[in-house]
Amino acid sequence: MSLLEVKDLTKSFGGLVAVDALSFSVVAGETVSIIGPNGAGKTTVFNLITGFHRPATGEIVFEGTNLVGSKPHTIALAGVGRTFQVVKPLRGLSVFENILVGAFARTGDREEARWVAEDVIKFTGMTGLRDAVADGLPIGTRKRLELARSLATGPKLILLDEVMSGLNPTESREAIELIKRLRDERGISAVAGVEHVMQVVMSISDRVIVLNHGRKIAEGTPAEVTDNPEVIEAYLGK
Amino acid sequence: MFGSHLGVLYSAMKRASLYLSVLALFLIAAPFIFTTRYTQHVLIVVLLYVALGSAWNILGGFAGQLSLGHAAFFGIGAYTAAIIASKTGLSPWWALIAGPAAVLPVALIVGWICFRLRGPYFTLATIAVGEVVRLIALNWTNLTGGAVGVVIRPSVLSGTSKVPYYYIVLLIAAATVSLCYLIIRGKLGYYLMAIREDEETAESIGIDTTGYKLRALAVSASLTAVAGAFYANYFLFVDTTTVLPLALSVEIVLIAIVGGLGKVPGPVLGAVLLKLSSEIFRNEFAQANLLIYGALLVIVILFMPDGLMGGLRRLFRIAARKSQRVPA
Numbered sequence: 001m002s003l004l005e006v007k008d009l010t011k012s013f014g015g016l017v018a019v020d021a022l023s024f025s026v027v028a029g030e031t032v033s034i035i036g037p038n039g040a041g042k043t044t045v046f047n048l049i050t051g052f053h054r055p056a057t058g059e060i061v062f063e064g065t066n067l068v069g070s071k072p073h074t075i076a077l078a079g080v081g082r083t084f085q086v087v088k089p090l091r092g093l094s095v096f097e098n099i100l101v102g103a104f105a106r107t108g109d110r111e112e113a114r115w116v117a118e119d120v121i122k123f124t125g126m127t128g129l130r131d132a133v134a135d136g137l138p139i140g141t142r143k144r145l146e147l148a149r150s151l152a153t154g155p156k157l158i159l160l161d162e163v164m165s166g167l168n169p170t171e172s173r174e175a176i177e178l179i180k181r182l183r184d185e186r187g188i189s190a191v192a193g194v195e196h197v198m199q200v201v202m203s204i205s206d207r208v209i210v211l212n213h214g215r216k217i218a219e220g221t222p223a224e225v226t227d228n229p230e231v232i233e234a235y236l237g238k
Numbered sequence: 239m240f241g242s243h244l245g246v247l248y249s250a251m252k253r254a255s256l257y258l259s260v261l262a263l264f265l266i267a268a269p270f271i272f273t274t275r276y277t278q279h280v281l282i283v284v285l286l287y288v289a290l291g292s293a294w295n296i297l298g299g300f301a302g303q304l305s306l307g308h309a310a311f312f313g314i315g316a317y318t319a320a321i322i323a324s325k326t327g328l329s330p331w332w333a334l335i336a337g338p339a340a341v342l343p344v345a346l347i348v349g350w351i352c353f354r355l356r357g358p359y360f361t362l363a364t365i366a367v368g369e370v371v372r373l374i375a376l377n378w379t380n381l382t383g384g385a386v387g388v389v390i391r392p393s394v395l396s397g398t399s400k401v402p403y404y405y406i407v408l409l410i411a412a413a414t415v416s417l418c419y420l421i422i423r424g425k426l427g428y429y430l431m432a433i434r435e436d437e438e439t440a441e442s443i444g445i446d447t448t449g450y451k452l453r454a455l456a457v458s459a460s461l462t463a464v465a466g467a468f469y470a471n472y473f474l475f476v477d478t479t480t481v482l483p484l485a486l487s488v489e490i491v492l493i494a495i496v497g498g499l500g501k502v503p504g505p506v507l508g509a510v511l512l513k514l515s516s517e518i519f520r521n522e523f524a525q526a527n528l529l530i531y532g533a534l535l536v537i538v539i540l541f542m543p544d545g546l547m548g549g550l551r552r553l554f555r556i557a558a559r560k561s562q563r564v565p566a
Contacts, residue, residue, distance in 0.1 A: 072441035
């Protein structure tokens with residue numbers, strides 16, 4: 001059975017149809033990439049799934065329950081984590097405190113939350129930055145912190161909005177490594193939004209969904225998708 | 239390396255608890271050190287504002303919801319005492335419990351309306367709430383005495399000594415500050431800070447932002463009402479110009495901001511500085527006191543943008559660096 005099932009999702013802003021009758025599903029333990037050029041509707045899809053926007057039509061079923069109409073925090077507690085495209089650290093707090101706040105999602109006990117946060121900080125390789133204030137971190141580290149904070153809430157599925165944008169080659173490699181370990185070591189599914197057709201990201205994805213103008217134009221294994229003429233056209237033009 | 243960290247932490251904790259014990263002893267002994275009625279009165283006022291600033295800090299400092307309507311909660315607490323005394327004949331001290339009980343439903347309605355708004359719009363809405371409560375109190379004459387106000391009959395405590403009042407307000411202030419400390423260390427405190435830093439992020443990690451803001455408001459408003467109830471019992475007179483003016487809301491906010499927003503000791507320092515100095519200036523400079531008070535505010539805000547707490551911390555850091563430079 002699929003973990004997440006998106007059926008016929010549509011959302012428009014004014015006259016612009018941002019997401020157009022989109023359907024897809026994610027199986028437990030699977031990493032899926034949603035790729036598409038700038039403005040294809042990736043962020044809107046994430047905002048719809050996590051309850052920040054309300055769809056005009058369609059269903060979002062997570063573990064058998066329809067999420068449409070639920071508040072973002074309810075959806076987060078149901079097990080859907082997310083990161084933001086424009087990173088949103090809790091600026092005045094330290095790296096550890098940022099993660100600790102996430103860890104309080106599953107417990108009211110301070111010691112238990114600290115224990116979870118310690119585990120996440122080790123898993124994401126941020127031990128050395130423990131006490132750094134989030135506001136002063138470089139972009140690569142901030143992106144990592146977004147993921148760590150979401151991971152601390154104990155999600156079953158994490159939606160990663162533009163994981164790679166703004167990262168240098170070393171940071172990108174580290175981010176890809178982390179997404180891979182999310183699935184392999186923790187069994188957490190991920191949906192990664194990626195603007196560019198990056199071979200590396202594609203290679204860790206079990207499946208790739210291609211969006212253009214809010215519509216799904218292709219879906220399949222990374223190899224199938226990159227050979228698809230419609231995909232090449234969306235990126236390069238005719 | 240880890241051991242030495244723990245060692246530093248341990249000695250810091252020992253030092254902190256030593257300072258706290260000295261402070262506690264001083265506060266308990268204070269009425270015997272300052273024996274005139276006037277100095278005791280000043281101490282009582284300072285402690286009342288310690289409680290008010292700290293209560294406000296839970297909503298304004300921790301959760302970042304800058305309310306300029308806290309006079310409403312203070313006034314409801316004070317009027318509860320006055321109404322208990324004038325209508326039921328019971329002791330107005332019951333308002334220490336009845337005040338927060340009366341304020342809670344008001345706070346929840348206020349929150350339900352105002353928390354739809356963010357930032358400056360929220361602050362404007364709280365000003366409106368404060369004014370609405372003031373106008374209701376002014377016009378509901380048969381309950382509140384309207385513009386005339388309510389005089390509370392002196393009780394057993396109101397003899398010549400101020401000492402009993404001092405200990406009661408000390409207890410209220412200490413309880414309020416301790417509660418702030420407990421909140422900031424636990425889940426509620428972290429959730430409120432997350433809401434202050436970024437509401438969308440807070441929602442994305444499972445925080446019911448409206449629910450937690452309401453909790454902060456409920457605690458903050460109840461504690462403010464307790465302080466208001468004490469005020470009525472101490473001054474034995476309540477009217478809209480003394481317990482419900484916008485100026486009172488502003489003063490509470492100033493104390494927290496000057497002391498250090500969002501820090502537990504912030505409003506304590508702010509209350510000590512602003513209330514002590516305003517008392518001294520009033521005596522020494524007569525008409526010019528507000529001018530000097532204003533100048534003091536400008537100086538603190540200009541040179542210590544993080545409040546006295548931030549300023550002191552910076553001073554200590556400079557001092558520590560200097561002492562390290564001296565060869566041992």
